[in-house]
Amino acid sequence: MILYYSPGACSLASHIALEEAGMKFKLAKVDLKTHKLEDGRSYLDINPKGYVPALQFDDGQVLTENVAILSFIAGNYPGLMAPGQFGVYRLLEMLAFISSEIHKSFAPLFRNSATDTDKTAAAAKVREKFKEIAAQTKGPYLFGEHATVADFYLFVMLLWAASNKIDFPKPLKTLFEHARARPTVDVALKQEGLA
């Protein structure tokens, strides 16, 4: 398998999850400005949508979208699935919230053309969404003692928050510290040149 990624982007969540699952994979870095791979090939031939992450299987099939890739990993490594009878759906519920409510709210903070007013409004929205997810966090991770793929997605959002000086509630600070202390997180950060 090949994970197409950009350092520190949302693809870091899949990178950590693949490490946690002990899956065999290679990394391919994407330049998101030029849509080129390091060997000069066009990334658009792999994922016409142009964004990361994308996971390419050995038979050539390509899976895109954070929610789908993280669900695939949890589906193949039950240790990263949410617990309980409705675990699959609880995990999807959480991934959907992180993707559509938190991840997307960051967009103006990364857009060069965004005004200060846009950025302040985006930071306020992110804070509000962090409050909502913190209220559901069982601790130390979202679903309790065990980390799921959703925790790694949220961890990346918290990394972005820290670099944008957006504070987050105590339960998320605890989650961040627990996730950061995992050896797999350290490996992924080092492989992406971030630690």
Ligand SMILES: N[C@@H](CCC(=O)N[C@@H](CS)C(=O)NCC(=O)O)C(=O)O
């Ligand atoms: N809907 C996609 C969005 C992924 C996304 O926003 N990726 C960003 C990095 S975090 C990206 O590659 N942006 C560059 C671009 O859109 O060209 C998903 O959830 O996987």
